[in-house]
Amino acid sequence: MIPAAFDYVRATSLAHAIGLLRDDPDGAKLxxxxxxxxPSLKLRLASPALLIDIGGxxxxxxxxxxxxxxxxxxxxxxxxxxxxxxxxxDLPLFRQAAGLIADPQVRNRGTVGGSLAxxxxxxxxxxVMLALQAEFEIAGSKGFRRVPACDFFVDIFSTVxxxxxxxxxxxxxxxxxxxRCVYRKIRHPASGFAVVGIAIAIRLTQNLVTDATVGVTGAANHAFAGEDAGDFLIGKTLSQENIDQAARLLSQATKCLSDRYASADYRANLIQVELKRALLALSS
Ligand SMILES: Cc1cc2nc3c(=O)[nH]c(=O)nc-3n(C[C@H](O)[C@H](O)[C@H](O)COP(=O)(O)OP(=O)(O)OC[C@H]3O[C@@H](n4cnc5c(N)ncnc54)[C@H](O)[C@@H]3O)c2cc1C
Structure with a gap:
């Protein structure tokens, strides 16, 4: 539980941090x-030569x-x-999601950017970011760019x-x-992380869905947007039949992960259960 030796620099500006990363892209970590x-350093899952503290x-x-x-x-x-x-x-799912992350110590120190990266x-x-159709602002030695959340997550612990x-x-x-929006998750009993987490934002006009966007985490190698399920709901009422069909489409949108706690089939079922619960909560 003792990290390998590393150097530490407190970045004084964004340009300073980017310059340090550019000089040693493989050996430095933010x-x-x-x-x-x-925890990754202590377990020696990561052993960077340099830590660039961007906290200030x-x-x-x-x-x-x-x-x-x-x-x-x-x-x-x-x-x-x-x-x-x-x-x-307007967006109570921020409170819902943040309140489900770990404990006060983690919530007081952990950052949204660190989590996404x-x-x-x-x-x-x-x-949450997928359901809200967020775009991520990125700065690097080649300049600035914006990437939609749906294009950001590439694989397990991997982004663009x-x-x-x-x-x-x-x-x-x-x-x-x-x-209207909601975030729901089934927590892993040991870690508290999502076995399956679903965020959804919808808008109803005269009982018909005019907008519906869904983000799913926990189920697959990386979080994904449930486009087919959202598109299916457009122009429809939130009847039990339509909710069931949207839930089926969402569970078919990915190849679910399987591990010792939850099989792929169990996760696929949780996707359906949680989307139904989320839509029922939003329809009342
Ligand atoms: C006990 C425990 C329970 C937890 N439970 C949950 C949970 O239930 N749900 C959940 O979502 N999370 C959970 N977390 C994770 C927590 O939310 C972390 O705070 C978060 O994942 C990482 O944020 P951080 O600011 O601590 O990042 P760091 O630990 O500082 O960094 C994480 C990684 O991201 C990189 N990085 C950080 N910031 C940036 C940036 N701006 N740009 C590019 N790269 C960057 C770093 O180089 C590093 O590789 C838990 C953590 C702990 C310790």
Whole structure:
């Protein structure tokens, strides 16, 4: 439980951090909240030569809400997302998801950017970002780019981030009036991570679904958007028959993971159960 020796630099600006990454893309690692990285160092699952602490970078902090949408800095902690009244007024799934992450210690230190960049297949935020059609702001030595959440997660613990890139923030389109959303998860009894987690945002006009977007975590190698299920619901009522069909489509959208706790079939069934529960909650 003792990490290999490493150097430590506290980055003084985004450009400083990017320069350090560019100089040693294979040997350096960013340190945000440290709640994934430090255990990995102690278990020697990672042994970087250099830790670049980005924790003091003001440009990666804060939640801004404007007519143009919502910007969440990558260093925003789970606890800050839980506590933000302006954010949760329209999008209560931030409080629901943050409240289901670990314990107060992890929530006070862990960051949304660290969670997304780490791409744990059972992490909570990826599902939320997929349902809200977020775009991720990325900075690197070649400049800035934005990547939609649906294109960001590549595989288990793998994203489109290049070794010299930093996730700086998350942009979420301003929710349309009347949008309802929910996040639900079945927690692994030992770790608390998602066996299956489902985030959904829908809008109903005169009982017909006009928008429906779904994000799923825990079930597969990486979080994914349930496009077929969402598209199926458009123009329909939330009748039991339509909910059942959307749940079937969602469970067929991926090859589910199988492990000692939950088989692929069990996870596929949980996808159906959780989507039905989420839609029933939103329809009442
Ligand atoms: C006991 C425990 C229980 C947990 N339970 C849950 C849970 O139920 N649900 C859940 O979702 N999570 C859970 N977590 C994980 C927690 O949410 C972590 O805080 C989070 O995954 C990583 O965020 P961090 O800021 O701590 O990142 P770090 O640990 O600092 O970094 C994680 C990785 O991301 C990289 N990184 C960090 N920030 C950036 C960035 N801005 N740009 C590019 N790369 C970056 C780092 O280099 C590192 O490789 C748990 C953690 C612990 C210790």
């Amino acid at each position: 340190l945000a909240g440290g709640h994934t990285l430090l 970078l003001a440009e990666l902090k804060g939640i801004e809400i404007s007519d143009g949408g919502i910007r969440i800095g990558a260093l925003t902690t789970h606890a800050e997302l839980f506590a933000s009244e302006p954010l949760n007024k 780490n791409a744990d297949p059972a992490a909570d935020w990826p599902a 981030l290049e070794p010299d890139e930093i996730l700086t923030g998350i942009h979420i389109p301003q929710p349309k009036s009347g949008t």
